[in-house]
Amino acid sequence: MWGQVDKSDVRRGNRDFRKGEYKESEIDYRKACLKDSTSVAAGYNLANALYRQGDYQGALKELNALKEEAPASASAADYFFNVGDAALAVEDYKTAVDAFAQSLLRNPGDVSAKENYIYARKKLQDQQNQQQNNQDNQNNQDKNDQNQDQNQNQDQDQ
Numbered sequence: 001m002w003g004q005v006d007k008s009d010v011r012r013g014n015r016d017f018r019k020g021e022y023k024e025s026e027i028d029y030r031k032a033c034l035k036d037s038t039s040v041a042a043g044y045n046l047a048n049a050l051y052r053q054g055d056y057q058g059a060l061k062e063l064n065a066l067k068e069e070a071p072a073s074a075s076a077a078d079y080f081f082n083v084g085d086a087a088l089a090v091e092d093y094k095t096a097v098d099a100f101a102q103s104l105l106r107n108p109g110d111v112s113a114k115e116n117y118i119y120a121r122k123k124l125q126d127q128q129n130q131q132q133n134n135q136d137n138q139n140n141q142d143k144n145d146q147n148q149d150q151n152q153n154q155d156q157d158q
Helices: 002-018 022-035 040-052 056-065 076-089 093-106 111-157
Strands: none
Touching (some): 022 040, 040 056, 040 076, 056 076, 076 111
């Protein structure tokens, strides 16, 4: 009986989602998750509803909660694609690159996954370069500060 309740909530959520009523579908999917916390469909659809509402952190959290069950499902490529999309939205480029790579392993012909993988890899590289530049600038600033301190000490000694 409980499985039927979960399915009816998921179906209601799917109807709301198709109408673009994402908040209502979120509520239906949350009800389904409460009734059956192991429902991959409810959790996956909840993540999609959150994503459509702009709650990318929430979507990523819901998808991560499914990381044990979803990769073994028939929709694993879609699962990883959605993880990558949500990770891109929160600028977690490492997670996005890894997720799109997993999506491509499961569906090598997915052009969108290929494009997103390339984009995420470029953004990750840019982020790493920026971090390296910031670190180099900080090191240079530290050296300049040391040199100024030494010069001040020499001036005081004279």
